[in-house]
Amino acid sequence: PAGEAGYRQYEQRFIDGVCNESLSSYLRDLTSQPHVAGTPENFATADYIRFAFQRYGIPTHYSDYEVLLSYPVNRSLVLSHPDGLFLELDLDEAVVDEDPYTKNPKVIPPFHGYSPSGNVTGEVVYANYGTLDDFDQLRKMGIKINGSIILARSGKIYRGDVVHYAAQRGAVAVITYSDPEEYANNRTEGYYPQSPWLPPSGVQRGTVFRGIGDPLTPGWPSTPGAQHLDLKDASLPTIPSLPISAQNARSILKGLAGPAAPRDWQGGLDLSVYRVGRGPAKLNLTFEAKQGVYPIRNVIGIIEGSEEPDRYVVVGNHRDAWVYGAVDPSSGTAALLEMAEGLSELKRQGWRPRRTIVLASWDAEEYGMVGSTEWVEENLGLLGASAVAYINVDCAAAGPGFRPKSSPQMDDLLREITRMVKDPDGKFATVYDSWRASSNGDTIGRLGGGGSDYEAFLHHAGVPAMDLSFGDAYPMYHSVYDDFHWMEKFGDPLFHRHVAITCIWGLVTMRLADDAVLPLDYVGYARELQGYVQTVQKQLQTAKAPSNVTLAPLHSAMGGAVNAAYQIDRESKVFMGTYGSETHDLFYFLLRRRAINDRLILSERALLDPEGVPGRSWYKHLVYSPTGSDSYDSINHFPSIADALAKATLTDTEDDWRAVQREIWRVSRAITRMQMILVGKLTQP
Amino acid sequence: PAGEAGYRQYEQRFIDGVCNESLSSYLRDLTSQPHVAGTPENFATADYIRFAFQRYGIPTHYSDYEVLLSYPVNRSLVLSHPDGLFLELDLDEAVVDEDPYTKNPKVIPPFHGYSPSGNVTGEVVYANYGTLDDFDQLRKMGIKINGSIILARSGKIYRGDVVHYAAQRGAVAVITYSDPEEYANNRTEGYYPQSPWLPPSGVQRGTVFRGIGDPLTPGWPSTPGAQHLDLKDASLPTIPSLPISAQNARSILKGLAGPAAPRDWQGGLDLSVYRVGRGPAKLNLTFEAKQGVYPIRNVIGIIEGSEEPDRYVVVGNHRDAWVYGAVDPSSGTAALLEMAEGLSELKRQGWRPRRTIVLASWDAEEYGMVGSTEWVEENLGLLGASAVAYINVDCAAAGPGFRPKSSPQMDDLLREITRMVKDPDGKFATVYDSWRASSNGDTIGRLGGGGSDYEAFLHHAGVPAMDLSFGDAYPMYHSVYDDFHWMEKFGDPLFHRHVAITCIWGLVTMRLADDAVLPLDYVGYARELQGYVQTVQKQLQTAKAPSNVTLAPLHSAMGGAVNAAYQIDRESKVFMGTYGSETHDLFYFLLRRRAINDRLILSERALLDPEGVPGRSWYKHLVYSPTGSDSYDSINHFPSIADALAKATLTDTEDDWRAVQREIWRVSRAITRMQMILVGKLTQP
Numbered sequence A, B: 001p002a003g004e005a006g007y008r009q010y011e012q013r014f015i016d017g018v019c020n021e022s023l024s025s026y027l028r029d030l031t032s033q034p035h036v037a038g039t040p041e042n043f044a045t046a047d048y049i050r051f052a053f054q055r056y057g058i059p060t061h062y063s064d065y066e067v068l069l070s071y072p073v074n075r076s077l078v079l080s081h082p083d084g085l086f087l088e089l090d091l092d093e094a095v096v097d098e099d100p101y102t103k104n105p106k107v108i109p110p111f112h113g114y115s116p117s118g119n120v121t122g123e124v125v126y127a128n129y130g131t132l133d134d135f136d137q138l139r140k141m142g143i144k145i146n147g148s149i150i151l152a153r154s155g156k157i158y159r160g161d162v163v164h165y166a167a168q169r170g171a172v173a174v175i176t177y178s179d180p181e182e183y184a185n186n187r188t189e190g191y192y193p194q195s196p197w198l199p200p201s202g203v204q205r206g207t208v209f210r211g212i213g214d215p216l217t218p219g220w221p222s223t224p225g226a227q228h229l230d231l232k233d234a235s236l237p238t239i240p241s242l243p244i245s246a247q248n249a250r251s252i253l254k255g256l257a258g259p260a261a262p263r264d265w266q267g268g269l270d271l272s273v274y275r276v277g278r279g280p281a282k283l284n285l286t287f288e289a290k291q292g293v294y295p296i297r298n299v300i301g302i303i304e305g306s307e308e309p310d311r312y313v314v315v316g317n318h319r320d321a322w323v324y325g326a327v328d329p330s331s332g333t334a335a336l337l338e339m340a341e342g343l344s345e346l347k348r349q350g351w352r353p354r355r356t357i358v359l360a361s362w363d364a365e366e367y368g369m370v371g372s373t374e375w376v377e378e379n380l381g382l383l384g385a386s387a388v389a390y391i392n393v394d395c396a397a398a399g400p401g402f403r404p405k406s407s408p409q410m411d412d413l414l415r416e417i418t419r420m421v422k423d424p425d426g427k428f429a430t431v432y433d434s435w436r437a438s439s440n441g442d443t444i445g446r447l448g449g450g451g452s453d454y455e456a457f458l459h460h461a462g463v464p465a466m467d468l469s470f471g472d473a474y475p476m477y478h479s480v481y482d483d484f485h486w487m488e489k490f491g492d493p494l495f496h497r498h499v500a501i502t503c504i505w506g507l508v509t510m511r512l513a514d515d516a517v518l519p520l521d522y523v524g525y526a527r528e529l530q531g532y533v534q535t536v537q538k539q540l541q542t543a544k545a546p547s548n549v550t551l552a553p554l555h556s557a558m559g560g561a562v563n564a565a566y567q568i569d570r571e572s573k574v575f576m577g578t579y580g581s582e583t584h585d586l587f588y589f590l591l592r593r594r595a596i597n598d599r600l601i602l603s604e605r606a607l608l609d610p611e612g613v614p615g616r617s618w619y620k621h622l623v624y625s626p627t628g629s630d631s632y633d634s635i636n637h638f639p640s641i642a643d644a645l646a647k648a649t650l651t652d653t654e655d656d657w658r659a660v661q662r663e664i665w666r667v668s669r670a671i672t673r674m675q676m677i678l679v680g681k682l683t684q685p
């Protein structure tokens, strides 16, 4: 079989085969109808992908689950003032004449997935973004939350957390809206279709579930006939919520008196000042949901490895949308299809990956990464021992700027690959050059937070993960206007960003599938972990932790991990060359190279803890899992330490600080496990 | 490298090299002094083994931990009667003139490891063996436990459980003793040294800790400087306890009035009748322990594999004893040394195992499998992915009768190996013939219960395990009389049982290290699991479970597992032959064979659940872990189902039966994980 040279010849062929017209055609097909999880239209997209994969000669099957989903049946918001004025707010998004997609009666109305049904009335309180700091600010201002309806703007923290924090404080409902400051460039350029910005009627749909996967099967797969929790035992939101438009938020805010909101709470609405309330404006909110168990469908294509078919490189993208999802997720779905077509063409030309490539089209991501989580939970036994990496593309292209996130051991690989791919915006030669010249330089984000289908892979199964996209938060996110018309006009008019992402995705996948020794660099990972320890040290100083809270175990573990990373780096280099021709040498060479690769795969798993992050045991990864609150985002690594530190900073008891120390120990042991696997030796003196 | 034929030639050579005189010499050296964990004498035995291994050319190191241990400082028992008679009981074991070992002042006095210190007084209640049924019987007889001192005979359940059940019911202390019915053949043959039976002054030491490993580090290793729980947070016994002799028990029982004990509670003491009390005899019990953190030392020898050095066959025996431990554990230690010598001789003759053999001499087993558990907790990352099996020999020889226990996938291997080894008692040709002809036939015990160093491997890390011995429960267990003199006179006079066990241990180890495809049979395992499901079905019927408690998910999962087991059996056979001479074939053949072996290793891990058995989360194995009580021993497989069923049978609430169903689901999912790993494919339609 081919050595490195043999495999590398196919990379330029892959790049040369990626076609912007093909991508555009896929995207138009995929976004012809709204396709929400659990609907016939989304099952049609599953068929589309399966037929495409099969046409390419990729063996493909469906992976079906039965999961809890919810759909809006009835919604209303009535605003009332003390002077008796009643205003029933128009909750729909405006039709745009030049955009036929906006006229489709099948568009699902704006709502929050898994919001409970309810009919509540309350005085409104404006809570800025609804962060913990924002609620603390309101408390300091003497604003009573109990019995209120919270109005919060979107854009800083997860909407489910806002609902949770509000409910904890006694609010009866939450309204979220998209302020022009974030979503309309502060009203300086007009709105869609004249500009890319969100119209005043635009609404951001989304889930408010704070778990992951089917709420009825935490930790196990929702295979047909599986055990389901009773609804009362599922961790679902407890107060109703609705997303609304900026123009409706303006109406509500005009009805608020009370203190002026702090300076940095002032948004971009045409108002003299944002006030916090409470009231006197009242809202009556009615939300009726149809919630039940519905079938969903992943589509799984398998390109079997020639050498190590039992080692998997999984690439995935979700297929379900809130409406058309031209950016989110269908730009990624188009890229998946184009990549699949390209890889199958290479197969026809003689390429066979060493390791198996799994092409996954996930369902019900929008409700809480449901399709991918159920599949990971179903395949945990094999994935835990055999998955090399998971490469996710959710929103392939929303605008300019390469925005990668990754587990650190794939940073070098990503930088190398981006040097091979043409910059889609033409100002620079390569994606790398353009990325490097951006305001943040060639930084790579990390995946500790939630937000897409990498969560189950990394946070639960400990599989290194990557998430790739062009463009950042875009104005049409989860609104009806995220459609093919907007994409063609504003998001990626020539589909060159789609081409670039497909090239990067394909090449990263090929390297992980084909390199003799896996391109996973732990030296950089270990050094980055050392940086996280420095950050924790600063946080402890800032929090004035007691002197008996020490990072000594973490420093000690880190020293061992850095040495071990260098050691496996040296050992790996021996196996990167081509083996000799003697059978004897080949025999040992192959099995020992496999052993090196096993260590490279397993080292991430070392960071898992069977008990998980305290209070959220589904999250097993002690470095990259979400923290329990939006505090301490600056150490949104080591989430168990961050959670304990957040609590200790607040309540400052001896037990709290002991808990911080306990978490420091736990993370130290995880890093020592990583060290031992990197070294590949049972306990040594 | 050699094919099967090349490796098999060494097996007869190994057998021919095992020497009874060498074994006898090792045993005499090892048992020259009492060697309790944490004492200088036991560190000396560590040196002895390390020097021996190194003399054989086996690279060897110490693996040291700092763990909680306890030692007796002061003990007294004063028996008082209503008539004012006070009797201070003699708590020591009698000197035996012909046995010089019994004269050593260094013998540790009888005590219970981890018993708390205390000085308590109470009326005595005789509780038979102290099982849950026994305590229930006492309740039915109207005997008040609260404030009493429980007297229980040893031999049926774990002494720590007796202490726990007594404490739960308000007892202030527990006394355990060795009744002549179990330990002196009901007084029909006299006592040691005239016969092998326990003298009336003989006492059974032992731990009363109900956890495993260092009580201060549940789930993580007690490496020097490690986090330790505060003592108050450790799960230690709460009432003091002492082991005593039969003659002292007789004195106490003579002081008991109240109802006659049930017929089957009558033991073998020279008494007209055993009565339960309560009282009127009272005991004052004083126990003072020195409890603290002490160093312990495992000795680890490594014979590195030539082909797959990163796959481990671990063989182990504990080295610490309560006194001399001629049976327990030094007969096993002698066998370990003899096996190490034999394997090293084969190495000199050209043998190199394919996979690494780890030779482990554990410390502090007697306190709670401490040394092995700490090592497994320290090496969990590598063992979880890479350990083939753990083969334990604790008591190699105590008398006649081969008594193996094993994970089911090694049953066939064990039967094959025992057909190759000469029967030590000469009546039959082979160990297999003798075993087959025994009263139980060639049954193999299972390892769901606790009791030796396989626990952490199987119950926590999911490594298939085996435990080998000749002879069953022997009279001198944990007493001073378990010495070289007894062994030479009664246990194994010609050391042929030692030879047989060494041969079996060595050959099993060599097969697991050398066979091209691992000799792990899952067809038999799957069929046995089906049998366990039948047993659960009968238990549900007996308990009159509600009709909505169903085993359907378990039956469904089992069907898939049986099919998958046959599938991997067929696939394995393809790789048992020798590969062709073409490089191309060899290339694929080797890696695919490794993949098969990976699946064979990982399938046991499928039965682990990260949450563990409810209430005892350290126990991760859902088929083979201890149950939470001594009830339902007949389904002492599926411990989480057994625990839930025991509770539901007792309290019979809707929630209890829902918990039973929940555990049925969990076990079903574990078996489905096993099925998926056996098949080696991600989710298929």
Ligand SMILES: [Ca+2]
Residues within 6 Å of the ligand: A213, A214, A216, A217, A218, A219, A220, A221, A222, A373, A374, A377
């Ligand atoms: Ca689930």
Ligand SMILES: [Ca+2]
Residues within 6 Å of the ligand: B213, B214, B216, B217, B218, B219, B220, B221, B222, B373, B374, B377
């Ligand atoms: Ca421990």
Ligand SMILES: [Zn+2]
Residues within 6 Å of the ligand: A318, A328, A329, A365, A394, A395, A452
């Ligand atoms: Zn998305």
Ligand SMILES: [Zn+2]
Residues within 6 Å of the ligand: A328, A366, A478
């Ligand atoms: Zn989305």
Ligand SMILES: [Zn+2]
Residues within 6 Å of the ligand: B318, B328, B329, B365, B394, B395, B452
């Ligand atoms: Zn033992």
Ligand SMILES: [Zn+2]
Residues within 6 Å of the ligand: B328, B366, B478
């Ligand atoms: Zn013992």
